[in-house]
Every structure is written in C-alpha cells, then in structure tokens.
Amino acid sequence: MWYRQISRQLFHGCGGIQAVRWLRRKGVTILMYHKFPADLAMLESQCRYLRKYYQVISLGRLSQLLRNGDPLPDWSVVITVDDGHGSFYHYAYPVFAKFDFPVTVYLTTRPLDTRGWLWFDRVAYAFLTSRRQEVDLPNPPSAEGMASGPRQTAHNPMALGSRDRRLGLAEQYMELMKVVPDKYFSLCLKNLELSLGVQVPDEAPQEWVALSWDEVRLMARDKVEFGAHSVTHPILTQVEEQAQLYEEIVGSKNKIEAELDKPVLHFAYPNGQPQDFSPSIVKIVRDAGYETSVTTIRGQVFKGDDPFLLRRISCGAELPFHQFQNHVAAFRT
Template identity: 30%
Template sequence: MSNVVKWLSDLLAVPWATRPFTRMMRGHVTIIVMHRLADPGRGIAGVDPRDLRRALQFLRSERYPIVSLERVFRSLAGEAPPIDRAVAFTLDDGTIDQATVAAPIFAEFDCPATIFAVTGYLDGELWCWWHRVEYVFETTRRRELSVMMAGLRHVIRLDDGAERAQLARSFMERCKRVPEAEKLRAIERLAAAAEVELPARPPARYAPMSWDDVRACEARGITFGPHTVSHPVLARTNDAQSEREIIVSWARLCAEARRPVPIFCYPNGHVGRDFGPRECATLRRLGFLGAVTNAPCDYATVGGFQSSPDAPFSVPRIDFGADHRNFIRSVSGVLRTKQAIQRRVAQQGPAAPRHLGPALDGAQEEPVDPCASLFE
C-alpha cells in the first residue's frame, strides 16, 4: 500500500497529471516566499538552484502567468485586470545568495521577483539575529549552555545526541516569544555561556547583498520592498520602535533603490501573533499598497484582499517548499484541493469509524482520510 501511495504522490508532481487540478486556481494567486539559495562555495545551504530553474521551466511550459508582486496587489485591489493562476515570487532578508544565485536565474527566465530587504543589515550595521544564534551553536566547544531568558533558565545540552541545528532552531523559537530587548540580551548571554566571540561583521556565509547589488538586481528586473531595519518581531516591540522599523526601512530603501515597491513584509509574519492593527495603521498612513505574511500558508484572492480595511496588510504567501515536487503541488491546484478537502472534513465533523473487523483490546479504529497521504 505504501508503494502505491508513494507512486500516486509522485504522479501528482508530474505536469500533465496536475492539469485537472488547475481549475481550483481560478481567482487565486500563488505568492511564493523563498529565503536562502544554496551556494556551496560560500557554505550556504538552501533551495537547490536547480529546483528554482525547474520551477520556472514548469511555469513557462505550462503557461502560468508569472507577474510582479505589485501587479498582484493592484489586481487584488481592482486597479488592474484579474490574473487567474498567476504566480509571484518573493525572497526575504537580502542575503548575498539572493543577488548572486537567485537573481541571475530569475533573469534567465524573464521572471520578476521582489526581495524584501532588512535595511540595517544591508547598511552593515548588524547581522541577522538568527544567524548569530546559528553561529554560536555551530562554533561553541561547550557541551552544556545555561541561558536566562525572560526570567527562566534554559539548560541546553549539546552532547545528548540532538543535532545542533535543531537545538538552535528551538532557541530561536523561544526568542520570538519574548520582548525584543530581552531577545537581544538573551543572545548576548548565549554567546557568553558558549564562550563564542561574535565577529563585528557577519562571516561570508551570512553576508548581505550590498546596495550596489540591489541596483544591479533592479537592472535584471528584481524589485525591492522593506522588511524593517533590524528584523524584530514587531509585536514584541514598543510603539516607537515598531513605527521606526517601518518608516526608516522604507526611507533607506527609497534612498538607495531606483524603484522600491510600497509593499511591506513582516518579520516572522504569523498572523495574529507577530503584528497587528498598530502595524497596519502605520503602513496605511504611509500609503503602502499592503503587506505580506508568512503564515498560514494560503492563496491571495480578491475576496480576501477586499474583506476588511486591514486585509491588504495581511496577504498570505506559500513557501517554495523543500523540493520541486512541493512547488508543483502548491501552484498547480493540488495543495488547494487538499485544503478544500480538509475544510470540508472539518465542517462535517469527525466521521464515524469504519469497522473492518473486530477491534483489539476494545480499541476503536481511527477514521482514515484516503486523500491525505497523496498530497504530502
């Protein structure tokens, strides 16, 4: 059975097999979010550039409209014609690989994309806080770290078999849930406990693109939007910092980029947790077209965009995925079909268990979703 399920799952990533699902994408736009592109020469792990190239080949061969993010927002607002099945690409942060690896591939396929830049990072004033955490976990020789955060002591054992990358991610998640000032203090305590000296400037694998890179990318058809000055979770900042992070990042982008787009990207970007009406009000006052989020993963629609005054400032995106198959399922309608099935099941409530035989030891059989594994 598992081999059959795997075969069907693989089939749903083949272009001709996904075509029946495309009707599910009427009135829906897929906004893709990416972060790092793999660059072994710099020690950067991320999306395999071959997968990005295959994704763009698929979109061109299957005649998907590939449009700019600004075009998407103006269409959703009713200022431009609708664009069914359209796909728009975005990349967050402004790391060097986005300029040297991603931008040439997008240019090769004449594909627009928008990079959301952390302007303090590009200015050389800082390196991204999660990169600092990763660096500490990778370079420390200590086997146990004891770190205070928000009044709680966290003891991290590096010799218990857990991968350091996993432990670093766990620490990062804790950082996102505390006030910004406390997060930065906790990272300093982490480095001290780990006996790791953080360089003033990020190592090559964590380097940002330069403003010259920004302008070179613009010449290739890439546009840029603001992603704050220092990448705090805005909901964990006070009113003054929240406003400053948005206003200053936009001002720096306007000063350095030739044609910045007035669309914002929230750090972390979880709806209802990482930003709120305060940030929406600031963006509206500055005349932004809207903003994009990172979760939950969903599609952009006219109905959703126009459903409330704040809706344009929480437009969803979908992650590129771990490989080419994930991407195909996202844009083709396969993922949306799965979501529709899940919503229908949730509305109907739990199904009665199917009894295929006598239960063992009084246990009841769980209802089976015959489609779920096909979309994984």
Template identity: 25%
Template sequence: MQPQINILMYHQVGDFAPMKAHQSTYCNHRRFAAQMAWLSRFGYTVLSMDQVLACLRGDTPTPPRAVALTFDDGYENFYEYAFPVLQRYGFPAMVYLIADLLGQPSSWFAADGRDTPPLMSAARILQLRKAGIDFGSHSATHQKLAKCEDQRIMEEVTRSKAKLEDLLGEPVRHFCYPYGSHDLRAVNAVAAAGYLTATTCARAPATPTDDPLTLPRKAISHGDNLLGFLWRLHVKNAPRTPSIRRPGFANA
C-alpha cells in the same frame, strides 16, 4: 471560484548541506532553476507586486496560473544563484530588504548556531534595480513587530521606507513583516507609512477578499523537489483563519 494568486516566499537560494531544521529559509539552486523552468514551460504568469495589487483590486483581470516571486531579507546569494535564472525567463521578483543591515551578516542566524550569510550591499541593490529587480522593505532591523512597543513599530516601518527610498531614488510601496509577525498595530503602522501591500507567512493563495496589507504567501522549502513545489502551488493551502483586518476595511 474567485481569482487567486500564489505569492511564493523564498529566502536564500544556493548550495546547502542537507538539513532538518529551518528548511523554509533555504532553497537549493538546482531546484530553484527547475521550478522556474516549470513556470515558464507550462504557461504560468509571474506578476510583480504592483501587478498583484492591480489584480486584487480588480483594476486588471487576474490571469490564470498567476504567481509572484518574493525573497525575504536580501541575501547576497540571490545575485549569484536566483538572479541569473530570473533573467533567463524574464520573471519579475520582489526582494524585501532590512534597511539598517545592508551589506552586513544576517546576525539573527547566530542564535540558532547557523552561519550568518551576508546581505546585499547598497551597490549590489542598485545594480539589481537597474536590471529590473524590485525592492521592498523588511523593516529597519528585522524585529518581530507584534512584540514591539508602538513607537518601535512605527520607527521600523517608517525609517526603513525612508532609507530605502533615499537609496533607490523612488517610492518603496511594498512591505514584508519579519518572521510574519504582525498585529493590528503593525498593520495600521504600515498603512500610515504609505505602503500599498504587505506580506505575511500565512500559507494560502491571495484573493481579492484579502487585505493588501496582510497578504498570504506559500513558503518554498529546501526539501521541496519539483513534485513538492507543484503540491504547494496547487494543493497545500492552509485552512484560512480570521485575518487581522483594519476596521472599516473592505475589498472586492
């Protein structure tokens, strides 16, 4: 069996009322703490996205029970609820930021009649980066890239990279497709911009045969108790469909 890494996808972490819709964009903070405690107690290795890439390339061995933690959009509640738990266990995490919307409300929620929680400010991001949290790009304005014109796709991936690198003072090597929306044009634009990995919403473990620019993840939902969390880690693998692959791409 080839090595695999479960890249977990979170959005908000906090205290939320029961819900029937959009559960994959919320995680109860008590359940999040229990999930991280489980990973620590039972010997899971939590990798940074740089380490994920090294494992998938074969540069370093993939440890057993390998997991990576990713958080989309960059909500302020990450600081209050998720960050202290990650600090407790020394776990790395990748937060994907929407470069043009730092410090603003998550306005796209309004279309669904939901509250629009604030995104992290530049000052908060720098505070967390100093504490060891990794940051990547989630585009400039949170568009469905597969529905955009070619020029807009390139603007979304390049402008976000440039703005975040200017803020952080370091290279931004990792990207996440908003809504998981991507096509070959988007993948090629991400490659041309110089990103090394990009994550999707395809629900499967990542393996060395995956293109690093179309990596699958597993969404952790508001409704997932600890049993549901373990089910997603070890059982719930969506059937793999042919992925969007760059012409001539070969891995492992």
C-alpha cells in the same frame, strides 16, 4: 512511509497535480523564498515549470489589480524573497533574469548598512560553531522573569552533536526568542552566545552575508523590485516603543528609498504569522504609504483580498520537485 510514497507517485502519475492546478487557477500564489544554494539546477527546473504552466506577474501588477477590484489572471504566480541575503544576487538573480521573471525582494536594512547579522542567522551561527560538546541553555528572559534578573536553566546539559542536531536546537531556541520582549532581546542573544562560548564576528561570513547596496542598486535597474522587511527583523508585536516601531516600518522604507531613489511600496511583516502583527501595526504600514504587505500565512490571494494581509506559500530552491508543484498549486499533501 512507503504507502505515502506510492500514493504520491499515483497522484502525480495519474495527473492529480493537473487537476489541482486547474481547480486552484483562480488564486494567485505568492511564492516566498529565503536563502539560495549555489547549486541552481533545481531553481532552473522550477523556473521552467513556472514558464510552462503559469504566468509570473509582478507584485506591483497584483497590487494594481487588487486595488482596482479587477479579476486576477488565472494561473498566476508572484515571486518574493525575504530578508535580503547576498545569495540572492550571486545565485538566484541570474536565473530569474534569464527567465525574465519579476521578483520582489524584502530587505531588512540594518545588515546591509553594517555587513552584520540577522539575529536568527547569528543564533544558527552560534550553535553551529560552538566548540562545546554540551551546553546549559539559558532561559530567554521574559518580562516577569527580568524583575529578578536573567535566569539560567536548572543544570540540564544538552549535547550539541551533529550539524543537523545543532540546527534543530537553534530553531527551537529561535522560537523561544520570538516571544522575548524587544528590550531584552540583545541581552538574550548575549546570554546565549556566552553559554555556547562563541564570539560572533561583527561582520557576517559569506554564507550569511547580506546584499550590498551596490548589488541592490544594480538589480533595481532590472526586474527586481525592493520592498522593506523592517530595520532589524524584530517581532513587531514585541516592540513596545512606538518610536522604534515607526523606525522599523517607516525608517526601513525611507532608507531603501534614499539608497534607490525610487518609492518603496511593499512591506513584509517579520515572521509574518498572525501573532506577529496587529491591527495597529497594519495601520502604521498603511499610513506609511505602502501599497501592500505580505504575511507568511499559507494560502493564495483572491479578488477582494486585503492588500495589507496577503497570504503566501513558503518555497525553496532545494524542494523536491513534486513538492514544488504542490506548493505552486497551493496543494498540501
């Protein structure tokens, strides 16, 4: 809307962001990135901005301050990257390294072991590469529905259309899949891929591929710290088997420690919203020997906050610059 654009220009033009930056200086902003584009001009601008107005501290440093009950340094930012896509190594890591910024990268370990997929990338790939013009999407199975077997929707063909529409449909379907009990999850994926008529390759293509362990080892010698983000990226509250829950939380930690030969101290809850973890899950994380765990609940971190429920602010290398400034200052327009 034109008036929003004008008020935004007025806000930034009149120094509004400086005022917000000052007001929010006591909170530490943990930025959360995911994949990175090949064009890094925007990320470079973001790093220049961070170097000018903030100090980038490591998650380890924040953890230490929180545990000691020390005051948090004003105008501080922590950089985190979720999932462990290869694009971090190829594109973003050289930029962060150039600025000498510490970064914490949360790895979902299975795709690193198999060169395979994160489930949500698999869903996006299936929607994007389907040759069908329209599809009948299956209802994701639910605990109740499974008694009578997987159900199809009533005949309700849906046009796939453009890339943007397909990505939108994929996102909607992913939301439905997040409440599927874990034991029905692979069946749900298979049903979807059948409906879309897509044979997903075992190895993920370049755009979706995970980091390799060699890349991880190389970066771990630098200012990149690796945390765990589970083995398969399930919604942890949908995992019923205790053994599997431990495998996701403790097994991913053990795996990264074995590959890097150093302790893994930070965990990120997959999806990270309040419904995606519970007090018993937080306890497993705490007992496993992690020092911190991060959510995707929006907000800054303050002195006295629980290190196992850290808030973050979603970010991206493609964000319009004024939005990036707002995000770092934890300001929502």
